[in-house]
Amino acid sequence: MKLMIVDDNLQVREGIAYGINWQEYGIDDVCACADGLEAWQKINGFSPDIIIADICMPNMDGIELLEKVRTLDKSCRYILLSAYSEFEYAQKAIRLGADDYILKPVKPRKLIELVMKNVRVLLDVRQESRDYYNVYEKIFINTLLAGKRIDSTNRFKKFLEYKYNLILESNLLFAAVLKVERADSSDIKVPVPELPHSALAGLLDQTKCLLPLPLDGHSFLLLGKGDYSKLVAHTIFTELRNKIKQLNTSFTDKNIKITAGISDTVSISEIHCAYSQAVSALDMAYYELPGSVLFYQDYQTVTMPEFQETVQKDYIEQITSCILSVNQEELSHVFEAFEKECRQKQYKPSDIAAFFKRLYFYVIRHTKLEASLEFEQSLLASHTHFDTLFHTFVKFVLRSLQNNALLSADSYSNIIQNICVYLGDHFKEPLTVESVAEKFNRTPNYISAKFKKEVGKSFTDYLVELRIQKATALLTYTNKSISEIASEVGFNSYTYFSKTFRKYTGKNAGSFRKPSAPPPHT
Template identity: 25%
Template structure:
């Protein structure tokens, strides 16, 4: 504890010089109290009569005049100063005026006699907190301390709430800035209120010319989310290198830069330089590409939403021009016009026909025609997306006509689920794609997947038919009139469809299969029952016993009688 005249509650220990030490923060929450009076008995009396700690105070010093008091205030930084008015060198009113100017948060209490009451009235003008009339009693002093402590408690609580609020505002600044800049870009703010908000958010957009560029990562995979955050960081870092530029992200996770320039002519070169730096760093650091739309420059804050809209339209041209592009609004020419008509209905129909017949070359030609028409015409971006989604709808309808359930068909042949666990939606997949090239490649994979599934289903269907045919033949092989026509009639299929299907499934023609089956059954009867050859022939489906013997010998190498005899010899 530092005292002006080092004071250990012992008047004999007083010194005529002011001794100081570094101010130690008060760790117990007590308020720091400083006494300034030129009368030793007053200093000692006030110091010793009060239990400072019980009242929430810490006595940090006792000074003998105003000059020493000023030094003590500077070095000890008390919360409360109790000073006499009449003192040598610097009186109490001068000290109070100095404290009010230099340390307005410090509370000053004047100690005065009755003869000095007129000075006390003057003290009110100096923002003195209170004053006590000599002689003072211990109760008066304690009452004054309680009053001051309550005031200080209230002020400290308010300061803490203010600090907490300031901390919360500071922590929220990034989010508040992003919301503000998004509203500015969407023309949701009046230009007159922009500067006030910029000042509050500590953003610098000096202007007077402004230009906006929008950066978006090429590709549409779900795995791009982390890469998108990395792109946003790069954009922010690049923008920080351009004085008067700010970067933010849109709800659609695109990165936006608002650039300031001294005049409109200087804005576009700065914008292109910024865009090129972003594209170069993304390529070098992430091994990916971005496309960037650059709006036109304009004067005043009203130019920001206009340039943002132009940059967004320029970026949409990636759909036609492909990825890794820096596209300026100046390159677009006349605005694109909306259209509700598909550019090439014939090509769409041709694609569906080729899809249904699994004609790869025709499908490729038709798809090239659809996409080529979209590249050439002047329809807007929305119409281009709509055309590709119509093509998908037509294709799924055609596949459904072939027995492929459109809703249950996963066009990409992945796991069949969307990121949220629901059924994959190919229309959403189309809407997320960013270039016509990407869409065209998607359709190529789509058609291959469709043909694979159709082929699998066809094979499954054929397999079922073949097995049904086998079952029917086994059940009716004993009938001499069993024929290919009878089997096909039972299965409701044509001979031309059934014959290759059955041969592929069994490796035998219908006649070969039936003959082998009848011969095998004849072997079983010859070994088991003492039947004549003609009787065996009748039971397994042969009308003519002689033909049966010839067929049996051709198949086994021996006649029925020889077969039976050889079997007996072996047994």
Template identity: 25%
Template sequence: MLIKLMVIDDEHWIREGLKQTIDWESYGVHFMCDAEDGIEALKLIEENPPDIIISDIRMPTMDGMELFNELKNREIDVKVIFISGFDDFAYAQKAIKLGASDYILKPIEEDDLIAVVERCVGEIKQKNEMNCKMAELSGRVRESLPLAKQKHLEMCLSRPISEQELLSKWETLQIDLNPNKLIVLSAVVHEWGDRRLDETGCSLLRYAIGNLIEEIFKEAGIRALACPLHDNEYSDVALIVSSCKQDVSGQYNEVLSCATRAIEEAFEVLGVRISIGASQIGDGRTLLFTFREALTNSVEYLAQGTGRIFGPTANDNEPLNVFAVNTVDEPYLGMKVEALDTAWLNRIFHAIKLKDEGKLSDLLDQQITLLQDMVQQTSALAVRREMNSHIGMLLSRWQDMCQARNGSDSCMLMYHQKLQLYRSPLINWKHAVMSAFLMKDTSASGYGQKYTIDSALQFIQDNYHLGIGLNHVAKQIYLNPSYLSRVFHAEVGETLSRYLIRVRITKAKELLEQTSLKIYEVAEQVGYRDFRYFVKNFKELEGITPSQYRNYGA
């Protein structure tokens, strides 16, 4: 299927030139139509939306930037490539920051334009393939997990069940799990991918995540059954795992290995970021309590970051702090929740109402500091519960304000945006709130991920000279190293190790040019402990040795 292209420019000869001089179909593109300004284009787009738009910036009636903002407001998913004269360069740069795909300066070079269009075509096809995979996974789950089985699993996780009832039901529903050795995993979704999902969309994605995790365990020879949780305040998918192995340690290692792969493939295949909590081994009669243990452990992401596994032996073979199984039902121990009281709520909402970004940022920084202190004194789940209550009141006030202002739901948050607030770790809390209520980035999904990568880049810039590596960066920003490696490559376009080498070699070149330090001293200054490895990396990147570079520069 060809990708649909539209060209918008007030100069007829440019439109005709782009239409006639390039064999678009040979690049998998159908030249759909053209328009002379934004108003005419908007009418055509409403009737038949294109996949890619090539637009001039300055046009009469409605210019390219105004059209671009209108498309974003209407949530029309389209790639926009701006063409501009030199005088419009600043506008083009602004457009890129707001989400445009690229800009090309006039006069237009055909090869440059085709390269940008081919990149957009590749991104569109990749996104379509991912959506197809998600739909396929969702469909397969709905076929393989009848409603009766789903309801029974939900019941097992919500109330005690007798052994006789369990065995009878499992035989009837053909649940092939060993009821005497069960581990429960609780998966939490923090970011829902590059999608604007309503409640139904999030439900389908939970099915897809559950099916993906089931398949990973099946490939490892471990029996497992997923149970999407559509109404749980803290968890999105539960997984019940059984094994016939007598070696408890070996069984846990296999389960945790599969859980690690699930976190990585959830991002790679479905574009979602998850964390997983694991329980100890229980049996069918205690599923309620093992699930509560897994759920309690999963909420450790609040302080320790997302994309990790929390539970027994999940951290370098040392047990994490597993809270009592009845923690979910305990009151807040009578602690004064200063950071989440009505006074704080009023101050934060007042800053949101006034769109005072600076004031809101300061308040959230203070709130995070108080919440971090609270997590040290009590369970992460207790703090999460109080935060969710705080979020509920904030959303209620926001809804009332939106309806009072314009009598409509036009400024209401999407369903997945609300979930991201309820699932946000402390490290992303400020950005989640500001993104949602100040509409800092209505594209929704990538914001938390971009902030994570920005934090990694900043840490590298500040500490490259200390001999840091992937594990140091991952520990600093609370991520699993393997998961960080994948996310970093997807966002930056190269591996973290390669990026770190480039940073160090760039700094080394500066020292070679500006100082009289010996070569081995330069290597130490930029974080290398092995002089030969420094020379090897330098030559691979620059094509010459450090000594040759210094002499050449001189």
């Protein structure tokens, strides 16, 4: 499918053309023109399937272009775009053959829905072909991802038969969502079509009853013939699980595993429900190992509870206490109890992820555990299984202890421990060695000398480093402005914050910002 955008407003024109990923919706080629005359000059060479044109433009307006387009191709869908809401414009546009009319300012979602409606009309009037079903496949996948019901079971059946030779005599099917991941659960960037898709297709080709459809760069949807007989269905699912295990074995040397969730058998009209079931089953693999294959029917009554705040707080306090006292034996016991509880109760993955982030930043603030940006990015930003997240975190803490990253309890006096905890809780405030000394009924000279002796750095350096650590976390995991962050961590001057941040990290504060895609300009 080809889409042409015609608008003399550069921001609107490029916002529609390039601010929306049209390929996700079956639009493979987009052309942007500044007015009707430019569009008319390009129309024969480009041959658009859908045109979105503004009414009011210089040289040749949208209605004049419409008149010319209709002399060439009656099947091209034409959508008029304008800030003019007068009914006379709509009347003239409809009389000349416009298919739709939308007013500025345009909301991307509404425009996408309008274009998709016109794409479906084109699909209905054009002859069946491989191009037709390539576009239909993208629309079908998009419909499933949106959790919506397919609009025509007959069209869907024809798609399966024509493109994949999958004939559903009984109108029953099941779905499986397969996710490609590394055996160590780290993030994977290899696109599915380049890695397992062809191998899976070859492995399943012998049955002629299963087909894989790519969903994105690391997962795909598997559809197969279903059966309402529980015995037959169980046999089918078991065979599929064995095939996936066989495929995983072939990927052993590549550190790759395919983890899958398989739905129950449903009628063809309920394919969206089968997809939802498969995703739910796949979610349960969080507490399993990469390469697991889970059946929805085994987990449909399982509800993942929330990780209660009081329980989280208790674990954080226990772990922090063990780190401060460098008690590795007790720390291991706490971690073992935590792991056992999580596996038994199977808390929501999102709650577990949030807990580890909270725990990490808490111990960084309240102990001498050294922050690691690499650790934060590799572990906390990407986690697909509890086992990997948990054991990597434990190794990180124990390694820090074993490498003498923390001071022993004997050389860390109670008053300095209490001051460090106090600084961790009040670092946002305008603290000075004098104010802290007064808080703990000591002289500034006493605090300064004892801090330097035990901690190995001055009171001021410790406080600044603590604030920089907190700022780094806010820069990495929030969208707050740098000036807001500077103020929030206790710096009164943005300039002083920037200078200090670079001094302690060797980088500008902005370099810790995660890049984000700009919103569409429509």
